Amino acid sequence: MTGTPLRAALLDLEGTLYANERVIEGAAAAIGALREQGVALRFLTNTDSRTTAQIHARLTGYGLPVRPEELFTPVVAARHLLTAPGVRTYALVSRALRDGVPGLVSEPPYTHVLIGDCRDVLDYPALDGAFRAVREGAELLALQRGRYFKRADGDHLDTGAVVAAVEYAAGTTARVLGKPAVDFFALAVRSLGVSAEECLVVGDDASTDVAGGNAAGLRTVQVRTGKYADQHAEGLTGSATHTCDSIAELPDLIAKLGER
Amino acid sequence: MTGTPLRAALLDLEGTLYANERVIEGAAAAIGALREQGVALRFLTNTDSRTTAQIHARLTGYGLPVRPEELFTPVVAARHLLTAPGVRTYALVSRALRDGVPGLVSEPPYTHVLIGDCRDVLDYPALDGAFRAVREGAELLALQRGRYFKRADGDHLDTGAVVAAVEYAAGTTARVLGKPAVDFFALAVRSLGVSAEECLVVGDDASTDVAGGNAAGLRTVQVRTGKYADQHAEGLTGSATHTCDSIAELPDLIAKLGER
Numbered sequence: 196m197t198g199t200p201l202r203a204a205l206l207d208l209e210g211t212l213y214a215n216e217r218v219i220e221g222a223a224a225a226i227g228a229l230r231e232q233g234v235a236l237r238f239l240t241n242t243d244s245r246t247t248a249q250i251h252a253r254l255t256g257y258g259l260p261v262r263p264e265e266l267f268t269p270v271v272a273a274r275h276l277l278t279a280p281g282v283r284t285y286a287l288v289s290r291a292l293r294d295g296v297p298g299l300v301s302e303p304p305y306t307h308v309l310i311g312d313c314r315d316v317l318d319y320p321a322l323d324g325a326f327r328a329v330r331e332g333a334e335l336l337a338l339q340r341g342r343y344f345k346r347a348d349g350d351h352l353d354t355g356a357v358v359a360a361v362e363y364a365a366g367t368t369a370r371v372l373g374k375p376a377v378d379f380f381a382l383a384v385r386s387l388g389v390s391a392e393e394c395l396v397v398g399d400d401a402s403t404d405v406a407g408g409n410a411a412g413l414r415t416v417q418v419r420t421g422k423y424a425d426q427h428a429e430g431l432t433g434s435a436t437h438t439c440d441s442i443a444e445l446p447d448l449i450a451k452l453g454e455r
Numbered sequence: 456m457t458g459t460p461l462r463a464a465l466l467d468l469e470g471t472l473y474a475n476e477r478v479i480e481g482a483a484a485a486i487g488a489l490r491e492q493g494v495a496l497r498f499l500t501n502t503d504s505r506t507t508a509q510i511h512a513r514l515t516g517y518g519l520p521v522r523p524e525e526l527f528t529p530v531v532a533a534r535h536l537l538t539a540p541g542v543r544t545y546a547l548v549s550r551a552l553r554d555g556v557p558g559l560v561s562e563p564p565y566t567h568v569l570i571g572d573c574r575d576v577l578d579y580p581a582l583d584g585a586f587r588a589v590r591e592g593a594e595l596l597a598l599q600r601g602r603y604f605k606r607a608d609g610d611h612l613d614t615g616a617v618v619a620a621v622e623y624a625a626g627t628t629a630r631v632l633g634k635p636a637v638d639f640f641a642l643a644v645r646s647l648g649v650s651a652e653e654c655l656v657v658g659d660d661a662s663t664d665v666a667g668g669n670a671a672g673l674r675t676v677q678v679r680t681g682k683y684a685d686q687h688a689e690g691l692t693g694s695a696t697h698t699c700d701s702i703a704e705l706p707d708l709i710a711k712l713g714e715r
Contacts, residue, residue, distance in 0.1 A: 317582070319574040319612075326603065326612040342624045343586070352579075352586040356624040363619035364602045364612040 199392040201449055203235040205267070205383050205408070207398030208254070210421020211442055212238075214399075218257040219420055221443025226260050228446035237267040237383045241373035241403070243311040243338035243354055246291050247271065267383045269338035269372040270295060273309055275382050276336070276372070282306050285328040287313045287321055287357065288338070303331060310358050310369070311338035322360060329365040337369040374400075375407025384413070397445060399423050401431040409434060418442055459652040461709055463495040465527070465643050465668070467658030468514070470681020471702055472498075474659075478517040479680055481703025486520050488706035497527040497643045501633035501663070503571040503598035503614055506551050507531065527643045529598040529632040530555060533569055535642050536596070536632070542566050545588040547573045547581055547617065548598070563591060570618050570629070571598035582620060589625040597629040634660075635667025644673070657705060659683050661691040669694060678702055 206212065212222045229236060238261055242250060247266045254261045274297055277284050282298035288311040293299070296309060305328040313321070329335050340355035358369050373379055384394050391412045398404025399421030408415040417423065417435035420442070426432050439448055466472065472482045489496060498521055502510060507526045514521045534557055537544050542558035548571040553559070556569060565588040573581070589595050600615035618629050633639055644654050651672045658664025659681030668675040677683065677695035680702070686692050699708055 314579040314583075317577070317579045319577045322577070322616070323574075323612045326616070327609060330603070330610055342626065343590070349587060350590055352583045352620070352624040356582070356586070356620040359623035360612070360616040360620040364616040366602065 201234065201395055201414075201452060202393040203237070203384070203387045203389045204229060204395045204397055204445070204449075205237045205239050205380065205413070206442070207396075207400065207404050208238055208240045208250075210399035210423075211397060211404075211418050212254070212259055213257050214421045218259065219441050219443070221441065223258050223260060225442050225445050229449070230260075232446060232449060234449060235387045235389065236261075236265050237387060238265055239267050239374065239379075239383060239398075241269060241339045241341075243269055243292070243373075244289075244344075246295070267386065269379070270311070271386075272372045272379050272382045273311075273336060273338065275386070277307060277309070284309055285325060285333060287311070287316070287325045289313055289315050303328065305331070305333040307336055308333045308361070309336045309338070310354065310361065312354055313357060317357065322357070325361050326364045329361060329367060335361060335365070335367055335369040337371045339373045340369065340371050374403040375410065377407070377411045380408060380411035380413060384411075395449070397439075397442065401426045401434065405432075405435045409436075416445065416448065418445075461494065461655055461674075461712060462653040463497070463644070463647045463649045464489060464655045464657055464705070464709075465497045465499050465640065465673070466702070467656075467660065467664050468498055468500045468510075470659035470683075471657060471664075471678050472514070472519055473517050474681045478519065479701050479703070481701065483518050483520060485702045485705050489709070490520075492706060492709060494709060495647045495649065496521075496525050497647060498525055499527050499634065499639075499643060499658075501529060501599050501601075503529055503552070503633075504549075504604075506555070527646065529639070530571070531646075532632045532639050532642045533571075533596060533598065535646070537567060537569070544569055545585060545593060547571070547576070547585045549573055549575050563588065565591070565593040567596055568593045568621070569596045569598070570614065570621065572614055573617060577617065582617070585621050586624045589621060589627060595621060595625070595627055595629040597631045599633045600629065600631050634663040635670065637667070637671045640668060640671035640673060644671075655709070657699075657702065661686045661694065665692075665695045669696075676705065676708065678705075 251263045277297040283300045283306045284298035285305040285308045286296045308325050308328045337358040341353035343350040344353045396408030396413045397416040399418050405415045414436040417438045419440050511523045537557040543560045543566045544558035545565040545568045546556045568585050568588045597618040601613035603610040604613045656668030656673045657676040659678050665675045674696040677698045679700050
């Protein structure tokens, strides 16, 4: 595999490009250098509580030269999956996310049920509607399946709990669209028009980024920022193809791999 | 155990006193005969979508001489458990059920979270509130954990799915208050002021009534009405202490047991 030239990279956001509300030193310059090397980019995140416009605004705020169409989120993956003839989607997602969901219809039969952040619309009829659609044969898709998220006032129930409710009632298991799903990486690679052998995954999380990327047949780069120190102490790291101190070293790594 | 005189009986409702919207022949007379024999009664059901007043009205409509205070439901069991000093309850239940819940407070800390039928009040803040209370140490109680219930227009998501959502987020398992929980039978027996050896459980369901009653250390009577035929065909029956064709035979069975 090492002999195949690299043409693309999938970059994680939190912990890789920024951490603790601050940009990682050299991240903006690294993105610029990768573009000069001709490496096509996708920026991957599992967030389902912000639209791609909101995520893009945040990255721009950090001074990172990211283009909106380079963002790849579970919502973008859902758009790829649901843009097909005959798709009839039941969406249990927030009003902000709903506009971007393809195939939305308001009457059965449904072919897919999509569950994501739905804090502003959740009620019994909405949850029961998701169950009934799955019960009648629709495939259950989850933007993510986190248990809870953290805020200044403590932990709050996350999307995974709503997914678990429908799974329990329908006796089924959702297909999760975000990392570390192999599908998610495969869809991101496909959106770049390259093959898996030509693409790197770069991230700080040994399970979602590295193990997920490895399972999808991609070469992986572990950066020693973000969660790395904690996960290294827990013995979770060590399975990446390559390791860098931070994203700042990535252009050099790619240049060296090209020389072999 | 057979030598201990019988002083009480816990009678199942659906499938035992009535089935398919019709009263079981001889059920009303049997209840009258049991009273004449001095057998104290509790009528047990797992329903969490109707108040005891509604259940009582239904039984009276079938001509069954049942007193409201003889009904024993998960809501009644919850009342027994939550009527204690220091209890601070967070209830995720319908408005109709809410009035009967003891220890209700609107601010943390909570000692118990009670989840039941909550179709008319479910939204994200209510669900998140239940999660946060459990996360901070409250015990999670479930009136029941059914996956779905049937209506003329098809299946609908039931209480168990809401319980599953909070369990998933909090990483815990709820204590279920209805049959076949040993606690439920024990609380019903205690409410009669008798010992387990003096009490029979009578029902059509081999798992909830018979296996549950056996596990609680009670003598059990399987009636051959309601679910019996289906469960017998599936090989699920056969573990009851005694068997009757229907509730109509119960007074005779109890008389014979008393003669031994």
